[in-house]
Amino acid sequence: MxxxxxNNVSGGYGEVDILHGVSLQIARxxxxxxxxxxxxxxxxxxxxxxxxxRLSGGTINLDGEDITGMEPAQVVRKGVxxxxxxxxxxxxxxxxxxxxxxxxxxxxxxxxxxxxxYQIFPPLxxxxxQKVGFLSGGQRQMVAMGKALMLEPRILLLDExxxxxxxxxxxxxxxxxxxxxxxxxxxxxxxxxxKQSLAVADRGYVLxxxxxxxxxxxxxxxxDPEIAEMxxxx
Amino acid sequence: MDFINFYxxxxxxxxxxxxxxxxxxxxxxxxxxxxxxxxGELMLIGAYITYSLLHFTGLHPLAVLPIAMIFTGVxxxxxxxxxxxxxxTSKATIVIVASFGVALMARSAVQIIWGVDPVSYSPxxxxxxxxxxxxxxxxxxHIWIVSCAIVLMLTIHVILTYTKTGKAMRAMSDxxxxxxxxxxxTEKIVRATWLLGAAxxxxxxxxxxxxxxLHTMMGFYMLLPMFxxxxxxxxxxxxxxxxxxxxxxxxxxxxxYPWIGGEPLLPPAYKGGVAFAVMVMMLIWxxxxxxxxRVF
Amino acid sequence: MDxxxxxxxxxxxxxxxxxxxxxxxxxxxxxxxxxxxxxxxxGIAGFFAIGAYVAALLTTAESAYHLGGFGLPxxxxxxxxxxxxxxxxxxxxxxxxxxxSDYLAIATIGIGEIFRLILKNEIWATNGARGISKIPLPxxxxxxPWNKICFMLLVLGIVTLLYFMIERARLxxxxxxxxxxxxxxxxxxAAGKNVERxxxxxxIFGSVLMGLAGGLTAHYMKFxxxxxxxxxxxxxxxxxxxxxxxxxNNRGAILGAFLxxxxxxxxxxxxxxxxxxxxxxxxxxxxxxIGLLLQVVLQRYAGGILPERRLAxxxxxxxxxx
Numbered sequence: 001m002x003x004x005x006x007n008n009v010s011g012g013y014g015e016v017d018i019l020h021g022v023s024l025q026i027a028r029x030x031x032x033x034x035x036x037x038x039x040x041x042x043x044x045x046x047x048x049x050x051x052x053x054r055l056s057g058g059t060i061n062l063d064g065e066d067i068t069g070m071e072p073a074q075v076v077r078k079g080v081x082x083x084x085x086x087x088x089x090x091x092x093x094x095x096x097x098x099x100x101x102x103x104x105x106x107x108x109x110x111x112x113x114x115x116x117x118y119q120i121f122p123p124l125x126x127x128x129x130q131k132v133g134f135l136s137g138g139q140r141q142m143v144a145m146g147k148a149l150m151l152e153p154r155i156l157l158l159d160e161x162x163x164x165x166x167x168x169x170x171x172x173x174x175x176x177x178x179x180x181x182x183x184x185x186x187x188x189x190x191x192x193x194x195k196q197s198l199a200v201a202d203r204g205y206v207l208x209x210x211x212x213x214x215x216x217x218x219x220x221x222x223x224d225p226e227i228a229e230m231x232x233x234x
Numbered sequence: 235m236d237f238i239n240f241y242x243x244x245x246x247x248x249x250x251x252x253x254x255x256x257x258x259x260x261x262x263x264x265x266x267x268x269x270x271x272x273x274g275e276l277m278l279i280g281a282y283i284t285y286s287l288l289h290f291t292g293l294h295p296l297a298v299l300p301i302a303m304i305f306t307g308v309x310x311x312x313x314x315x316x317x318x319x320x321x322x323t324s325k326a327t328i329v330i331v332a333s334f335g336v337a338l339m340a341r342s343a344v345q346i347i348w349g350v351d352p353v354s355y356s357p358x359x360x361x362x363x364x365x366x367x368x369x370x371x372x373x374x375x376h377i378w379i380v381s382c383a384i385v386l387m388l389t390i391h392v393i394l395t396y397t398k399t400g401k402a403m404r405a406m407s408d409x410x411x412x413x414x415x416x417x418x419x420t421e422k423i424v425r426a427t428w429l430l431g432a433a434x435x436x437x438x439x440x441x442x443x444x445x446x447x448l449h450t451m452m453g454f455y456m457l458l459p460m461f462x463x464x465x466x467x468x469x470x471x472x473x474x475x476x477x478x479x480x481x482x483x484x485x486x487x488x489x490x491y492p493w494i495g496g497e498p499l500l501p502p503a504y505k506g507g508v509a510f511a512v513m514v515m516m517l518i519w520x521x522x523x524x525x526x527x528r529v530f
Numbered sequence: 531m532d533x534x535x536x537x538x539x540x541x542x543x544x545x546x547x548x549x550x551x552x553x554x555x556x557x558x559x560x561x562x563x564x565x566x567x568x569x570x571x572x573g574i575a576g577f578f579a580i581g582a583y584v585a586a587l588l589t590t591a592e593s594a595y596h597l598g599g600f601g602l603p604x605x606x607x608x609x610x611x612x613x614x615x616x617x618x619x620x621x622x623x624x625x626x627x628x629x630x631s632d633y634l635a636i637a638t639i640g641i642g643e644i645f646r647l648i649l650k651n652e653i654w655a656t657n658g659a660r661g662i663s664k665i666p667l668p669x670x671x672x673x674x675p676w677n678k679i680c681f682m683l684l685v686l687g688i689v690t691l692l693y694f695m696i697e698r699a700r701l702x703x704x705x706x707x708x709x710x711x712x713x714x715x716x717x718x719x720a721a722g723k724n725v726e727r728x729x730x731x732x733x734i735f736g737s738v739l740m741g742l743a744g745g746l747t748a749h750y751m752k753f754x755x756x757x758x759x760x761x762x763x764x765x766x767x768x769x770x771x772x773x774x775x776x777x778x779n780n781r782g783a784i785l786g787a788f789l790x791x792x793x794x795x796x797x798x799x800x801x802x803x804x805x806x807x808x809x810x811x812x813x814x815x816x817x818x819x820i821g822l823l824l825q826v827v828l829q830r831y832a833g834g835i836l837p838e839r840r841l842a843x844x845x846x847x848x849x850x851x852x
Contacts, residue, residue: 317825335766336825339817345814458639
C-alpha cells in the first residue's frame, strides 16, 4: 500500500480548476519527484494534499486513510510535513525557535530530535541563536527542512527546495534530501531542476497542464529523449 | 530640578502607561493583522471595573488590579468571539470597521453603566510627594505605577521568549499561513493574544485613572498615542512598542518645557498633538518603525 | 390633528430632509473613499468641522469674538470650505496613501484630534467652546417656512447633482479603475497604473464633499461650535449610513443616509420624552444600538440594502499564479 496516494485529483483556487485529474503514488521509503513546465500544477498538487486547495474531484489517501479535504492543522497531525517554496521559515525567530515550532504538536521531549537535526544540518547548530531572517538562502532552506523533520514525519513534501539557490547549496540540499530519504522517510518533491532531481529520485512524474503526462523510474525518465527535449534542454 | 520634577518624571509615568497599551495594539496588529480601534475601550473597561471594585471593597487600586486584568481579558475574548471571529478570513479592512463599531458600543455601555461624569479613585485626597535630596519630588503612586509597568513588561518578555505559546505568538506574527502549516493552533494563539493585550490595556487604564482621573473619553484619547507608540516601535514588535510608548510619553511632556526662552515650546493644550506629529514623521522617515516591524 | 400641529410636523419633515440630505452628501463622499476605493477614513468629523468653520468665518459679519467675519457671500464660503478641506486631505493623502488602510485610518483620527485641539484652544480665531454664531442662512429674507423649504431644496438639489456626477464618474474609466485598485491593487499596479495618484484623487474628492456638508450644516444651524467635531456622532453615523445603505452603491449611500438619519432623529424624539435621568442613559443606549446595527449589517447583510453592482474590470485579471 502506498504511503500517500492522489487519485484523479481536480481542483484549484476560486472558480478556476488548475488540476484536471492528477494521480500520484508514493510508496514506503521512496523518493518521488514531480517535474513539469511552469504552471503545470506541480506545487498545486502538493497544496491539494495539505488542504490548501478547493478540490472538485478525486481522493487523497494516507496509508489507506482518506484525508481528502482535511484542514492543514489536521494533516500535520497525521504526520505529513510540508515545506513550502517561499515563506517557509519564521524570520524573526531564532534557528532553534524555528525548529522548536516545528515540534509544536509533539507532546514528548523534542530535544533529542533537535540534536539529530543538528547532525543532519551542522551549520544550524552553530547559528542556533541567530534570527533566521539574517541567514543565507541555503541556510534558510535547511531551517525549513529541519523544522519539518522535527516531527519525524510519515512523509515529507518539499516544494522546490533548491529554487533560487547557488549551485553549491543546490548540491548540498540534494545530498541532504537523499540522506533524509535514506533514513527511511518517504519524500515527495516538486522540482524545476529536472536533471539533478531525477538523478537522485526513485521515480518521477511529469505533469503538464494539470494532468499526468508520464511517469517512470528516475533514470528512465532522465534518459527518455522526449522528456529530455521538453525539460532538460536537450 | 523643575525639569525633572514637572516634565521628565511625568513623562516617564505617562510613557509607561502608553507602553502597556501599545504592546497590546502591536500584538493584535501583528497576530490578527488589523488596527484595533477598540483597544482604548479595553483600557476604559479595566479602569471602570477597578473603580467599582474599589467602591465595594475599599482596597488599594493595586490590590484589585489583577481581578480587573482578568475580567478585561475575558471581556476581550467575548468581544473577539462575537464580533471579530466571523471575519477571520475576510479582508482586514472589514475587521477595522467592526472594531470601530465595537469601540462605540463598549464606550456607550460604560456610559450607560457608570454615567459620564469624571470620577476619581481617591476623591478628595491630595498626596504629598516624597522629597529626595531636598529638591527631587516624587509621588509614591508614580513609583508604584512605573515599577508595576516594569514588572508587567518583564512578564511579557518572559512569556514571549520562554513559553511555547509566546514563541508561537511571535511565529504567527511572522506568518499566520506558515503557523497553520506547522500545526500551531492559531485560534488558541489568538485567544492568548487577546488575554495578554487586554490585561495590559486594563493595567494601563487603571494606572492612568489612578494618576489623574477617570472619564469615558479616556479610551478614545489614548488611541492615538498608543498607535503612535506601536508604529514608532514597529508593528508586531512588542519591545518596540515599549520603547515607542516611553518616547511618546516623554515627547508629550517635554514638548511643553521652556526649551527656548521662558515660554513653553508648545502650549500644554497641544500635548495631544505631539503623538500625532511623531507618528507622521515616523511614517515619512521609516514606516517600519525603529525596530523594523512589518509595514502593511 | 389641528393645523398648527400639522404645520409642526411639516417643519419637522423639512428639517429631516435637510439634515438627511447633508448626511447624504457625506455618505456619498465616504462611498467614493471607502465604497469605490477602499480608503478608510475615520476623520469624517474633522473634515466636516474644517468645512463648517471655514464657511462660518468667511460669511459671518465682523465680530470681536473670532477671526474673520468677512461677510462674504454664502456661495464663496462653501467653495472655500471645499477648497480648504481639499488641500488638507491632499496633505494627509500624500503622507499615508501608499500605506495600508490601517495607517490612513489612524492618521485621519489624528487630523480630527489636532483640529479639535485647535478649535478648543485658539479662542481668538474660533471663540473656543462658545463657538461661532449668527452665521447667515441662505434665503434668510424669505418668510418662514419658505426659507427653510428653499434651503432644503438647495441641499436636495446638491445631492441630486452630486449623485449624477459621481454615478458618471463611477461608470467612467476613473471609477472602474478605483474598483480595480480596491479589488486587486497588485494587478492594477502591474498594468502600469499610478495607484497612489488615483487613491489621493478619491480621498480628496470624498473629503471635499465632507467639507461641503460641514459648510452647509454651519449655515443651516446658524451656529457652529467644537461639539460639531464630536468624533462619534458625525463620523460613526456616516459609516453606518453607508454600510447599511450599501457600500459601493451611490443610491445605497443616499438611501442609507436618509433612513439612518430618520431613525436617529425619531429615536432622539422618543428618548427625549423620558424622564431626564433616563433620557441621558437612553441617549447612550441609542449609540450602543447603532453600533450593534452596524455589526449585524456587517455580519449578516454585508452588501447593505442596495448592494454594489459589479462592473467589468478595466484591468485584465491576472488571476493567481500557480
